[in-house]
Amino acid sequence: MSVITAMMSEKVTAGVSRSQNQRGSVSVNSLTKMFGPVKAVDDVSLSIEPGEFVALLGSSGSGKSTLLMMIAGFEVASSGDITLDGIRINDVPSYRRGFGMVFQSYALFPHMTIAENIAYPLRRRGLRGGDVEREVRKALKLVALDGYGARLPNQLSGGQQQRVALARALVFRPPLLLMDEPLGALDRKLRQQLQMEIKLIHKEVGSTIIFVTHDQEEALSMADRVAVLERGRLQQLGTPRELYEKPATAFVADFIGEMNFLPVELRQSGGEVCARSTDLGLEVVQEASQVLTSGGRGLLAVRPEYVGLTPDERASATVLESAYTGTNQSVLVQVGSIRLIARISVSPGRPLFQSGQRVRIEIDAAHTRVFPTAS
Numbered sequence: 092m093s094v095i096t097a098m099m100s101e102k103v104t105a106g107v108s109r110s111q112n113q114r115g116s117v118s119v120n121s122l123t124k125m126f127g128p129v130k131a132v133d134d135v136s137l138s139i140e141p142g143e144f145v146a147l148l149g150s151s152g153s154g155k156s157t158l159l160m161m162i163a164g165f166e167v168a169s170s171g172d173i174t175l176d177g178i179r180i181n182d183v184p185s186y187r188r189g190f191g192m193v194f195q196s197y198a199l200f201p202h203m204t205i206a207e208n209i210a211y212p213l214r215r216r217g218l219r220g221g222d223v224e225r226e227v228r229k230a231l232k233l234v235a236l237d238g239y240g241a242r243l244p245n246q247l248s249g250g251q252q253q254r255v256a257l258a259r260a261l262v263f264r265p266p267l268l269l270m271d272e273p274l275g276a277l278d279r280k281l282r283q284q285l286q287m288e289i290k291l292i293h294k295e296v297g298s299t300i301i302f303v304t305h306d307q308e309e310a311l312s313m314a315d316r317v318a319v320l321e322r323g324r325l326q327q328l329g330t331p332r333e334l335y336e337k338p339a340t341a342f343v344a345d346f347i348g349e350m351n352f353l354p355v356e357l358r359q360s361g362g363e364v365c366a367r368s369t370d371l372g373l374e375v376v377q378e379a380s381q382v383l384t385s386g387g388r389g390l391l392a393v394r395p396e397y398v399g400l401t402p403d404e405r406a407s408a409t410v411l412e413s414a415y416t417g418t419n420q421s422v423l424v425q426v427g428s429i430r431l432i433a434r435i436s437v438s439p440g441r442p443l444f445q446s447g448q449r450v451r452i453e454i455d456a457a458h459t460r461v462f463p464t465a466s
């Protein structure tokens with residue numbers, strides 16, 4: 092079960108009236124964390140604006156939690172700096188950072204009612220009486236649990252308990268809310284519902300959010316910007332659209348969405364790179380933003396929706412397999428030693444592609460990316 096706790100500053104100054112201000116900008120600079128010989132986080136630098144919702148996305152073991160734990164103050168950085176609103180906080184203990192936290196591995200206080208759980212961080216901040224009641228009621232409403240205040244945690248479902256934990260982490264309106272796979276244990280429908288709720292709550296509360304997930308759909312649909320991590324290294328930090336349309340590395344291109352990779356020969360002249368595929372009879376010229384590897388071999392990345400197919404009996408490409416999904420047909424084609432997937436939008440009356448059919452492949456060069464092969 093996902094579990095959750097709320098970290099609180101010992102100071103009483105951070106009352107609930109502090110909301111739509113400009114606090115909560117977070118920067119990490121050349122942050123590295125070693126566990127013995129393992130570089131869990133490798134020279135990561137990124138800046139997050141106040142009020143921004145940033146997802147840390149990567150597969151298991153990519154360093155997401157370690158990065159989050161260093162920001163939270165539960166792990167000590169091996170080197171590099173963490174700043175909050177321009178002030179270095181490496182040496183500030185976690186309980187003084189005053190961040191909200193939602194984890195997988197913490198439970199609600201089992202002996203306290205839901206209302207008492209949510210009130211806890213407010214009381215720690217010196218709020219009393221009607222103020223607490225009002226804020227708790229508001230928080231319960233935000234997470235769609237009005238009327239559940241008097242229950243004990245074990246009288247709620249797992250999903251409901253996580254909502255309570257979210258309410259508890261948000262009720263004191265921390266400048267920064269850190270979440271580590273908070274929805275990981277929920278079923279798909281509930282997860283999507285809570286994704287929406289968290290976005291709404293983010294709008295209402297205005298806290299900066301750093302949200303760890305290994306689910307790219309979750310990251311892309313929730314976050315303003317997504318930081319993609321691989322083996323401890325930051326591959327790219329960008330809006331969902333930037334990641335999808337302009338992946339900075341072959342890893343990001345492959346990790347986000349569906350992608351075809353075609354082997355190409357690279358030639359650089361001046362500020363341009365020419366990528367050539369003999370199998371496809373295709374040449375793509377792009378600005379040389381990356382240094383070519385000595386071998387001059389690379390990969391041309393193109394999304395299935397930018398691969399066009401035209402029936403042509405004299406063409407050398409053959410349809411191997413296809414799948415019809417109503418609005419689209421996904422078509423696997425082979426040409427020479429290359430296989431690629433095309434996503435064709437189905438229009439009424441136009442025949443579908445069939446296995447064995449000969450087709451001409453058209454690739455829209457404007458929607459391709461060229462990457463040097465890793466040396």
Ligand SMILES: Nc1ncnc2c1ncn2[C@@H]1O[C@H](COP(=O)(O)OP(=O)(O)O)[C@@H](O)[C@H]1O
Pocket residue numbers: 126129130131149150151152153154155156157158
């Ligand atoms: N306390 C620890 N001791 C040793 N190695 C660790 C520890 N925590 C994490 N690691 C290692 O650091 C790497 C990153 O782990 P983690 O940050 O948990 O990744 P993620 O959250 O992306 O799954 C992994 O190789 C993991 O095994």
Ligand SMILES: [Mg+2]
Pocket residue numbers: 155156157
């Ligand atoms: Mg993790």
